[in-house]
Amino acid sequence: MSGIIVVGGGQAGASLVAKLREDGFMGPLTLISEEPVPPYQRPPLSKKYLLGEMEVERLYLRPESYYEANRIALRLNTTVNAIDRADKMVIAGGEALPYDQLALVTGSVPRRLPGAVGGELAGVHVVRTLKDIDEMAPEVLPGRKALIVGGGYIGLEAAAVCAQRGLDVTLIEAAPRILGRVAAPETAAYFRELHRSHGVDVREGVGLDTLIGATPEPGAQVTGARLADDTELEVDLAIIGIGITPATELAETAGLAIDNGIAVDGQGRTSDPAIWAAGDCASFPWRGGRLRLESVQNAIDQAECVARNMLGAGGDYDPSPWFWSDQYDVKLQIAGLNTGYDHVAVRDGGAARSHWYYRGDTLLAVDAMNDPRGYMVGKRLIEAGKSPDPAVVANPESDLKSLLRS
Numbered sequence: 001m002s003g004i005i006v007v008g009g010g011q012a013g014a015s016l017v018a019k020l021r022e023d024g025f026m027g028p029l030t031l032i033s034e035e036p037v038p039p040y041q042r043p044p045l046s047k048k049y050l051l052g053e054m055e056v057e058r059l060y061l062r063p064e065s066y067y068e069a070n071r072i073a074l075r076l077n078t079t080v081n082a083i084d085r086a087d088k089m090v091i092a093g094g095e096a097l098p099y100d101q102l103a104l105v106t107g108s109v110p111r112r113l114p115g116a117v118g119g120e121l122a123g124v125h126v127v128r129t130l131k132d133i134d135e136m137a138p139e140v141l142p143g144r145k146a147l148i149v150g151g152g153y154i155g156l157e158a159a160a161v162c163a164q165r166g167l168d169v170t171l172i173e174a175a176p177r178i179l180g181r182v183a184a185p186e187t188a189a190y191f192r193e194l195h196r197s198h199g200v201d202v203r204e205g206v207g208l209d210t211l212i213g214a215t216p217e218p219g220a221q222v223t224g225a226r227l228a229d230d231t232e233l234e235v236d237l238a239i240i241g242i243g244i245t246p247a248t249e250l251a252e253t254a255g256l257a258i259d260n261g262i263a264v265d266g267q268g269r270t271s272d273p274a275i276w277a278a279g280d281c282a283s284f285p286w287r288g289g290r291l292r293l294e295s296v297q298n299a300i301d302q303a304e305c306v307a308r309n310m311l312g313a314g315g316d317y318d319p320s321p322w323f324w325s326d327q328y329d330v331k332l333q334i335a336g337l338n339t340g341y342d343h344v345a346v347r348d349g350g351a352a353r354s355h356w357y358y359r360g361d362t363l364l365a366v367d368a369m370n371d372p373r374g375y376m377v378g379k380r381l382i383e384a385g386k387s388p389d390p391a392v393v394a395n396p397e398s399d400l401k402s403l404l405r406s
Contacts, residue, residue: 007090108247150241212226356390
């Protein structure tokens with residue numbers, strides 16, 4: 001018996017192998033990761049870990065002893081170079097490893113700046129792995145000048161941490177406003193003012209022309225930036241938050257179907273019936289279309305669904321998406337997907353605030369800022385297919401919980 005091989009040591013990989021054992025799989029089980037440490041939490045990397053409020057061991061999802069106790073062969077610091085689908089083997093570290101079933105949970109990779117615009121300069125960072133943060137941390141020092149490129153949630157979270165550490169922070173967004181792809185203007189306005197109140201220079205509608213180095217050679221220290229409007233800034237470090245792309249190279253080379261990620265069916269099976277995929281790297285059918293979700297919730301839930309289906313459960317994955325972001329003392333909780341919304345109901349409760357997205361009369365999503373009740377009620381309403389009157393939602397005196405009973 002060749003057993004099951006899981007490629008990818010992130011949240012999805014850790015969840016998948018744990019669920020396989022929890023649900024009674026007793027055969028050989030191998031988890032392969034390119035990183036040198038056991039699977040760990042990613043959200044705290046750019047927040048508590050970078051701020052020095054969390055030790056590295058607390059990041060680990062499970063101690064290394066868990067994998068030994070559950071007979072999970074943990075192959076760290078190992079790259080899978082190829083998949084031999086005909087003979088059902090993966091080629092990893094110069095070794096051919098046979099499988100009965102294979103799961104690809106390869107995650108995603110951050111978009112980087114090309115070398116032509118200074119992407120290869122020292123002091124230019126992305127936010128994705130433990131190594132990324134360990135390389136960045138010594139440079140995040142009070143009084144230094146940080147440039148954040150990108151006004152999505154990754155960029156905003158990086159800006160918040162730098163501001164909290166006492167850096168002089170400038171954030172630029174090439175689009176007309178921050179959060180342009182993911183949130184309503186009302187939510188963007190809320191976070192724009194939040195960051196400006198903490199001293200961040202938020203510049204919208206202006207992109208990066210080039211980063212400037214101390215010398216012209218790649219690897220020289222970044223010292224400045226020229227923006228698209230010809231403004232020049234002094235820069236000690238730059239953090240690039242311009243999005244991520246699904247890690248599909250291994251799957252593509254193996255000839256698997258790709259459609260905004262590794263294309264899977266409702267159960268998580270790829271175009272090869274012996275190969276499955278889950279997490280950031282996988283797109284799946286959902287409500288008449290195809291969806292790929294980048295979130296911890298999806299990584300866990302889809303991986304566990306795939307684990308059950310690898311054991312024969314035969315159940316389709318039908319998520320109720322939710323997300324979160326921590327910036328300063330604000331916790332943003334998001335329920336649902338706002339795609340296709342045409343109006344927003346704003347519930348302003350002072351310290352607690354929520355934005356409710358509607359398409360016609362249908363509630364699609366909720367952004368809740370320090371408003372756990374709004375988030376909880378909104379999430380339950382969306383899951384139940386209920387759409388309250390926007391005027392009632394927008395009235396801060398209305399009882400949200402009563403909407404669940406109506």
